[in-house]
Amino acid sequence: MQSYSIKxxxxxxxxxxxxxxxxxxxxxxxxxxxxxxxxxxLEMLMESIFAIVDIFYVSxxxxxxxxxxxxTESVITLVYAVAIGxxxxxTAVVARRIGEKDKKGASQAAVQIIILGILVSLGVSAIxxxxxxxxxxxxxxxxxxxxxxxxxxxxxxxxxxxIMLLFLVNAIFRxxxxxxxxxxxxxxxxGLNIVxxxxxxxGIGPFPEYGxxxxxxxxxxxxxxxxxxxxxxxxxxxxxxxxGFKDLVLRIEVMLNxxxxxxxxxxxxxxxxSSWVFLMRIMxxxxxxxxxxxxxxxxxxxxxxxxxxxxxxxAATLVGQNLGAQKPDRAEQxxxxxxxxxxxxxGLVSIIYLIFAPEIMFLFNxxxxxxxxxxxxxxxxxxxxxxxxxxxxxxxAFNGSGDTRTPTYINFxxxxxxxxxxSYLMALNLDFGPMGIFLAITxxxxxxxxLGIIWFKKGKWKLVKV
Numbered sequence: 001m002q003s004y005s006i007k008x009x010x011x012x013x014x015x016x017x018x019x020x021x022x023x024x025x026x027x028x029x030x031x032x033x034x035x036x037x038x039x040x041x042l043e044m045l046m047e048s049i050f051a052i053v054d055i056f057y058v059s060x061x062x063x064x065x066x067x068x069x070x071x072t073e074s075v076i077t078l079v080y081a082v083a084i085g086x087x088x089x090x091t092a093v094v095a096r097r098i099g100e101k102d103k104k105g106a107s108q109a110a111v112q113i114i115i116l117g118i119l120v121s122l123g124v125s126a127i128x129x130x131x132x133x134x135x136x137x138x139x140x141x142x143x144x145x146x147x148x149x150x151x152x153x154x155x156x157x158x159x160x161x162x163i164m165l166l167f168l169v170n171a172i173f174r175x176x177x178x179x180x181x182x183x184x185x186x187x188x189x190x191g192l193n194i195v196x197x198x199x200x201x202x203g204i205g206p207f208p209e210y211g212x213x214x215x216x217x218x219x220x221x222x223x224x225x226x227x228x229x230x231x232x233x234x235x236x237x238x239x240x241x242x243x244g245f246k247d248l249v250l251r252i253e254v255m256l257n258x259x260x261x262x263x264x265x266x267x268x269x270x271x272x273x274s275s276w277v278f279l280m281r282i283m284x285x286x287x288x289x290x291x292x293x294x295x296x297x298x299x300x301x302x303x304x305x306x307x308x309x310x311x312x313x314x315a316a317t318l319v320g321q322n323l324g325a326q327k328p329d330r331a332e333q334x335x336x337x338x339x340x341x342x343x344x345x346x347g348l349v350s351i352i353y354l355i356f357a358p359e360i361m362f363l364f365n366x367x368x369x370x371x372x373x374x375x376x377x378x379x380x381x382x383x384x385x386x387x388x389x390x391x392x393x394x395x396x397a398f399n400g401s402g403d404t405r406t407p408t409y410i411n412f413x414x415x416x417x418x419x420x421x422x423s424y425l426m427a428l429n430l431d432f433g434p435m436g437i438f439l440a441i442t443x444x445x446x447x448x449x450x451l452g453i454i455w456f457k458k459g460k461w462k463l464v465k466v
Contacts, residue, residue: 012031012034012035012038013038015035016034016035016036016038016039016179016180017038017039017042017180017183018180021177021240022035022177024036024177024317024318024321024322025099025321025322025324025325025327025330029318029330029333029334029337030337032314032318032334033311033314033315033318033334033337033338033341035179036174036177036179036313036314036317036318037307037310037311037313037314037338038179038310039179039180039182039183040174040179040182040183040309040310040311040313040314041306041307041309041310041311042183042310043170043179043182043183043186043310044306044309044310045303045306046183046186046187046189046190047186047190048302048303048306049190049194050186050189050190050193050219053190053193053194053197054069054193054197054215054219055069057197057198057201057215058201058212058215060201060202061201061211061212062148062212064142064144064145064148064149064212065148065149065152065211065212067141067145067149068136068141068145068148068149068152068153068212069152069212069215071136071139071140071141071145071149071153072135072136072149072152072153072156072157074139075135075139075153075157076156076157076160076163077273079120079121079124079160079163079164080163080167080269081266081269081270081273082120082164082262082266083117083163083164083167083168084167084265084266084268084269085262085263085264085265085266085267085268085269085404086113086116086117086120086167086168086171086258086262086265086266087167087168087170087171087265088171088261088262088264088265088268088316088399088404089113089258089259089261089262089265089402089404089466090109090110090113090168090171090172090175090258091171091172091174091175091313091316091317091320091399091400092175092261092316092320092399092400092401092402092404092466093106093109093175093257093258093261093320093402093466094106094109094110094171094172094175094176094241094320095174095175095176095177095316095317095319095320095321095324095400096320096321096323096324096402096466097109097324098175098176098177098240098320098321098324099320099321099322099323099324099325099327100324100325101325102324103240103241103242106175106176106240106241107241107242107243107244107247108247108251108254109172109254109258110169110172110234110241110243111243111247111248111249111251112250112251112254112255112258113168113171113172113258114165114168114169115250115255116168116255116258116259117161117164117165117167117168118161118164118165120164121160121161121163121164121165122161124157124160125157125158125159125160125161127157128153128154128156128157128158128160129154129157129158132150132151132153132154132157133146133150135153135157136149136150136153148211148212149212149213151210151211151212151213151216152212152213152215152216153216154213154216155213155216155217155220156216156219156220159216159219159220159223159224162220162223162224162226162227163223165227165230166185166186166189166223166226166227166230169185169227169230169231169234170182170185170186170230172234172241173185173230173233173239173241174313174316174317175317175320176239176240176241177240177317177321178233178239178240178241179313179314179317181230181233181238181239184229185226185227185229185230186226188222188225188226188229189222189223189225189226190222191222192218192221192222192225192226193218193219193221193222193223196217196218196221196222197214197215197218197219199214199218200213200214200215200217200218201214201215201218202214257466261402261404261466262404263404264399264403264404264405264406264407264408265399265404267404267408267411267412268399268404268407268408268411271408271411271412271415271416272411272415275415275416275419275420278420279419279420279423279437279440279441282423282424282427282428282437283434283437285427285428286427286433286434289367289369289370289373290369290373290433290434292365292367292370292373292374293361293365293369293370293371293372293373293374293375293376293377294373294374294377294434294437296361296364296365296370296374297361297373297374297375297377297378297381298377300360300361300364300374300378301378301381301382304346304349304353305388307342307345307346308342308345308346308388308389308392308393309392311338311341311342311345311389311392311393312338312342312392312393312395312396312397313396314338315334315335315338315339315393315394315396315397315400316396316397316399316400317400318331318334318335318338318400319331319334319335319397319400319401319461320400320401320402322334323401323462323464328459328462331397331401331462332456332459332462335393335394335397335456338393339389339390339393339394340390342389342390342392342393343386343387343389343390344389345389346385346386346388346389347385347386347389349382349385350382350383350385350386353378353379353382353385354379354382354383357374357375357376357378357379357382358371358372358375360375360378361374361375361378373434376434376435376438377434377438380435380438380439380441380442381438381441381442381445383442384442384443384445384446387445387446387448387449387450388445388449390449390453391445391446391448391449391450391452391453394449394452394453394456395407395410395448395452397456397461398452398455398456398461401461401462401464401466402464402465402466403460403461403464406455406460406461407452410448410451410452410455411448413447413451414444414445414447414448414451415444418440418443418444418447419440419441419443419444420440422436422439422440422443422444423436423437423439423440423441426439426440427440
């Protein structure tokens with residue numbers, strides 16, 4: 001196996017984030033995985049930082065302000081579902097066209113994705129502008145919460161086109177192999193958000209004091225600026241794809257194909273999200289300390305998922321481009337190698353959690369029962385990390401090929417038919433308590449990996465046309 005010196009790794013890292021054009025359909029697969037994974041991992045990190053910064057500042061306003069964000073995010077999840085589904089389709093189709101050396105086709109698909117995103121977001125904007133109080137009321141908000149927080153809901157939903165386009169255009173870049181451009185778009189977005197959040201929330205200097213609504217204003221400006229940056233890259237051809245004004249036409253056939261591919265992605269997100277909601281409901285039966293321990297543990301684990309998410313996105317791009325280049329064997333080999341790297345990393349992380357779980361939890365909370373339950377959650381769930389790392393790569397490889405239906409079926413079986421009934425039975429009926437839920441989460445992820453690998457080996461994904 002070829003070994004890399006620290007100097008060589010640093011050189012590759014700089015190359016990965018610089019945006020230098022690469023050919024991912026030939027040469028070293030290991031190098032291709034690294035060059036795509038690094039900016040994708042950093043992109044995911046930017047999203048995580050964005051969420052933490054918002055909550056950090058808003059928590060200084062009031063409890064109602066934090067609750068407003070929670071209720072609004074619950075509604076905006078539907079926008080995320082559509083955005084993630086469309087982004088899977090965008091990555092798959094654009095990657096396939098790039099692999100086929102059909103840059104014109106990639107540009108046409110990019111335009112249709114952007115049009116679809118704008119059309120969906122217009123409907124959401126209208127609802128947000130005219131009915132923000134009704135939305136919060138429907139979600140169970142108290143009158144004082146609605147009075148204080150409806151401005152946040154109104155601004156965020158009115159400007160949801162920035163959320164939608166940031167997702168979709170970054171998916172276009174990832175499919176094209178321009179992962180570093182997607183990363184820099186989020187650096188712009190989150191950098192502005194970090195600077196503007198306190199200015200608009202607390203009214204520092206000449207800025208008006210908007211309270212919780214200021215967080216939505218800062219977020220929308222940050223994301224909007226990043227979208228302008230993305231569009232400049234597309235229209236000026238600074239990446240692999242260039243959009244000209246002649247491309248700005250409706251192409252029904254291309255659009256329908258994108259919608260067809262995206263339906264499976266939307267289904268995957270809805271199945272996964274709804275299962276977590278039901279798990280939280282079961283967990284709430286055991287009191288606030290258990291719920292707090294679980295919530296903190298999940299937040300901690302989110303950061304260690306980032307490399308696996310980045311590598312799984314890299315696998316999706318490699319599969320799409322290599323299928324387009326008529327190299328299905330290289331596409332398959334890319335997945336097995338990426339899965340191995342992801343599993344090794346997640347295995348190392350699981351060892352840390354298994355040994356130091358209580359100490360890690362103690363950094364975030366000192367309540368003995370919260371620490372105990374959180375440490376138990378970390379240890380039980382991380383014991384399946386190797387499967388999680390491998391499974392995530394394989395599942396996203398299906399999405400990269402354009403086969404978004406197979407992961408949807410797998411998620412349905414593992415989450416709704418296994419995880420939820422098993423957790424209810426173990427936690428409540430057989431009195432395993434929270435341990436039953438943690439086991440259900442771990443075993444579901446193991447099952448996803450096993451079913452994903454079995455299905456992937458069948459090779460039907462190689463025949464999908466997008």
